[in-house]
Amino acid sequence: xxxxxxxxTTNPGYKWVGTRPIRPDGFExxxxxxxxxxxxxLPGMLxxxxxRSPHAHAKILxxxxxxxxxxxGVKSVITGDDFPPAMGKEKDMAxxxxxxDKVLYEGHVVAAVAATSRAQARAALDAIKVTYEVLPHxxxxxxxxxxxxPVLHDGMLTKGSEPAATEPSNVASRVxxxxxxxxxxxxxxxxxxxxxxxxxxxxxxxxxPHAAVADTTPxxxxxxxxSSQGHFAMRTYSAQVLGWDSGxxxxxxxxxxxxxxxxxxxxxxxxxxxxxxKAGRPVKIxxxxxxxxxxxxxxxxxxxxxxxxxxxxxxxxxxxxxxWFEAGAYAGSPVGAAAMCCLAPYKVENFTIEGxxxxxxxxxxxxxxxxxxxxxxxxxxxVMDEIAKSIGMDPIEFRLANVVEEGDTATYGPxxxxxxxxxxLEAIKNHPNYQEPLGPNQGRGIAxxxxxxxxxxxxxxxxxxxxxxxxxxxxxxDIGGSRASMALMAAEELGVDVARISPNVADTxxxxxxxxxxxxxxxxxxxxxxxxxxxxxxxxxRGRAAKQWDVAADQVEWVDGQAQMVDGSQPPLSLADIAKxxxxxxxxxxxxxxxNARGVGAGFSTQMCDLEVDPETGVVTIVRYTxxxxxxxAIHPSYVEGQFQGGxxxxxxxxxxEEYVHNADGVMENAGFLDYRMPVASDLxxxxxxxxxxxxxxxxxxxxxxxxxxxVPPLAAVANAVDSATGKRICHLPLSPIRILDAxxxx
Amino acid sequence: MSTKTHxxxxxxxxxxxxxxxxxxxxxxxxxxxxxxxxxxxxxxTGDCGACSIIMNGDLTASxxxxxxxxxxxxxxxxxxxxxxxxxxxxxxxxxxxxxxxxGVCTPGFLVASKVLLDRNPNPDDTEIRYxxxxxxxxCTGYDKIVRAVKEAAVQLRENGKVQA
Ligand code: FES
Ligand code: FES
Numbered sequence: 001x002x003x004x005x006x007x008x009t010t011n012p013g014y015k016w017v018g019t020r021p022i023r024p025d026g027f028e029x030x031x032x033x034x035x036x037x038x039x040x041x042l043p044g045m046l047x048x049x050x051x052r053s054p055h056a057h058a059k060i061l062x063x064x065x066x067x068x069x070x071x072x073g074v075k076s077v078i079t080g081d082d083f084p085p086a087m088g089k090e091k092d093m094a095x096x097x098x099x100x101d102k103v104l105y106e107g108h109v110v111a112a113v114a115a116t117s118r119a120q121a122r123a124a125l126d127a128i129k130v131t132y133e134v135l136p137h138x139x140x141x142x143x144x145x146x147x148x149x150p151v152l153h154d155g156m157l158t159k160g161s162e163p164a165a166t167e168p169s170n171v172a173s174r175v176x177x178x179x180x181x182x183x184x185x186x187x188x189x190x191x192x193x194x195x196x197x198x199x200x201x202x203x204x205x206x207x208x209p210h211a212a213v214a215d216t217t218p219x220x221x222x223x224x225x226x227s228s229q230g231h232f233a234m235r236t237y238s239a240q241v242l243g244w245d246s247g248x249x250x251x252x253x254x255x256x257x258x259x260x261x262x263x264x265x266x267x268x269x270x271x272x273x274x275x276x277x278k279a280g281r282p283v284k285i286x287x288x289x290x291x292x293x294x295x296x297x298x299x300x301x302x303x304x305x306x307x308x309x310x311x312x313x314x315x316x317x318x319x320x321x322x323x324w325f326e327a328g329a330y331a332g333s334p335v336g337a338a339a340m341c342c343l344a345p346y347k348v349e350n351f352t353i354e355g356x357x358x359x360x361x362x363x364x365x366x367x368x369x370x371x372x373x374x375x376x377x378x379x380x381x382x383v384m385d386e387i388a389k390s391i392g393m394d395p396i397e398f399r400l401a402n403v404v405e406e407g408d409t410a411t412y413g414p415x416x417x418x419x420x421x422x423x424x425l426e427a428i429k430n431h432p433n434y435q436e437p438l439g440p441n442q443g444r445g446i447a448x449x450x451x452x453x454x455x456x457x458x459x460x461x462x463x464x465x466x467x468x469x470x471x472x473x474x475x476x477x478d479i480g481g482s483r484a485s486m487a488l489m490a491a492e493e494l495g496v497d498v499a500r501i502s503p504n505v506a507d508t509x510x511x512x513x514x515x516x517x518x519x520x521x522x523x524x525x526x527x528x529x530x531x532x533x534x535x536x537x538x539x540x541x542r543g544r545a546a547k548q549w550d551v552a553a554d555q556v557e558w559v560d561g562q563a564q565m566v567d568g569s570q571p572p573l574s575l576a577d578i579a580k581x582x583x584x585x586x587x588x589x590x591x592x593x594x595x596n597a598r599g600v601g602a603g604f605s606t607q608m609c610d611l612e613v614d615p616e617t618g619v620v621t622i623v624r625y626t627x628x629x630x631x632x633x634a635i636h637p638s639y640v641e642g643q644f645q646g647g648x649x650x651x652x653x654x655x656x657x658e659e660y661v662h663n664a665d666g667v668m669e670n671a672g673f674l675d676y677r678m679p680v681a682s683d684l685x686x687x688x689x690x691x692x693x694x695x696x697x698x699x700x701x702x703x704x705x706x707x708x709x710x711x712v713p714p715l716a717a718v719a720n721a722v723d724s725a726t727g728k729r730i731c732h733l734p735l736s737p738i739r740i741l742d743a744x745x746x747x
Numbered sequence: 748m749s750t751k752t753h754x755x756x757x758x759x760x761x762x763x764x765x766x767x768x769x770x771x772x773x774x775x776x777x778x779x780x781x782x783x784x785x786x787x788x789x790x791x792t793g794d795c796g797a798c799s800i801i802m803n804g805d806l807t808a809s810x811x812x813x814x815x816x817x818x819x820x821x822x823x824x825x826x827x828x829x830x831x832x833x834x835x836x837x838x839x840x841x842x843x844x845x846x847x848x849x850g851v852c853t854p855g856f857l858v859a860s861k862v863l864l865d866r867n868p869n870p871d872d873t874e875i876r877y878x879x880x881x882x883x884x885x886c887t888g889y890d891k892i893v894r895a896v897k898e899a900a901v902q903l904r905e906n907g908k909v910q911a
Contacts (some may be wrong), residue, residue: 029853030841033826208787209788209884255850481848644889645890650885673790680881681892
């Protein structure tokens, strides 16, 4: 279902935008042809394998690789000594890629080998002798901040602390957002609700493990094939870790089998490049699922407190939120974004949001879909739900009573431009599912979410072929249908059939720079570059037609894919006509455009979860799920719906099942899909979507990013529905059967 | 030198042979030795279904089968679903219904869905969801996959390609 803000004004009769053609890369993907990261084979290619730390925290005293190096079929062995010291901007990424003197989590890379067979590579790992001095470790924010806790990084002084930190600790930084007067606000409240919350680290869970093939030639240049959310970023980061110029590395993007933020950083690429350099042959490294869990992603575990006050007629008077996020082994949890997002949907004058970024001996966190926002949203939206319940107000009406709109100042600073938040609330309120009666043991939960969305840098090249077909090149990996939306926007601009457009994801040597496919930015920013390049082409085409007709260019307009005289005095020239004659009008027709996208449109989502709790077992069954999200403009509505649905499914998994389980030694105990339980088809119902279209004024078609905000509300929507079904407010995720049973048995 | 086993089998209708080490999985043999990379390794432990193939008529996680076990077997992989340039209705319905986002799970879902529809030409939603519960998709939330399988079932029944 699509709801446009006002169809008469917002749907200006597009021919291609808003249609649902088959995606151009689809045929390769349903026939098994598409080449993902692990699918490339080169002649003479070696198999790489990675040795990882069994300890959560230890000093590396020595590494003896001599036996491994002497083994038959082993062509190269590398350790941290093969890389320059970890320094500069990407110091943490460098030492996360391969440990130098210390390992900081179980799974931290210690060495890597390349051999002629997988079995031999594995055997070589066994032959590497590492001597460790095991150090005490910390696994939670509380352990990390306890007096006398072992400090992971000697020089880590808390940034942003008041007064300034003088002693090293595991708290990397503190952020704070404040407004108004908290005491005054709480004094005005009729009801104040306060809870403490905890969440566990969860993994992005992409089905394709990380994989990279590198072929480094004796001149010290390397070609890398890998699946990532941004091959330019892979090039930049790899160059920094290796101490190389970026230009020595060419990264060719493979198809990517899911990322959700987790493939915006490097893990294997510099290892493969180095192994290949030493061996003089191409090297492929593919992670096992076990390695993916132990050493990549996840997102933060947390402890949070949220105290919110409101009047009995539903006006929020004060909010006091404190967040402690696990960063994993290096600074960089998404606590800042979490702090900025959690109160953004509300008009609240008196507030404090404080966040702490805390390092622990677990894998370094990576971005995961709207990083941080689902976590803080879980706390705030749970408390908001309880306030609405305690004053007897409908949860949607309560949000509407405090809704932010265009011109309001967000708690994190800026004024909101045009947003479609209120429309998402109304869409759920008016959805037939909102009137569905609930059965015994069933409950309904509402929650909302906000995410900024990103802009960043993109480039696109549009090449017109000699027959008027068109190749569109971008450098943004297609993670969920973006080729289709690029083709649709190009077709709309040029006025040609979308089937005549071939959208391609080009490598780092053949198209201009693009930032990662992340931050829900690709349709907006890379799409914007495509639109700009198409407009340059149209300018060029008008000029060529004018030349042919011997008139001024302003006498020619581009309508429906053809050049026409304003006065209609010449038969029109199609793109194909002009292309055919390009030799006479100035040569081949091509344009490139680059931009740093401005005009990013924020994303809001309102969601409703209906579920049933089995009082005997504590098992939750989702019976209905409804999500309304502002897409600005849905270029290809099917893939917009898909983003909504995928975010919801991940959020439900996070709410109900998923968690990293570490034992007392800091070893992950559930590093596989059997024990790290992601939702399967039989766990979920259909996910009903409403695409709200309040166009973003910052994009030619009104696009807002759609990829991320959908994962923000589900954690609280599920918890609120459990509360509605059972009368139990559970503030700790996941809401596993055992946890729910415990709450029920408490009476 | 490690000794290798010579395996002969029928893959997607063609007699095929390959050499493999005894400890190697059929998935690795298909990918490394035969060059069919449609089946993917998502886990290697039988938990994700990305490596699904049809072996002697049964849905099989090829990561859990030793390559030499394929001797004399009949195997269908995602590469064998289409009839020449004519897509299987499941493939067509996945495309039209946008039932893939990243697409890495798609080969496994197509193969598992084919086995389902070969056995049950008219499954309801719940039957589809349970039949596909061995396949993980992290992108779609399964909604569009279930719809695509249902639609393909309709088309197959109409075309009479499945005996009821
Ligand atoms: S790779 Fe075989 S089931 Fe996951
Ligand atoms: S489409 Fe990406 S895992 Fe299914």
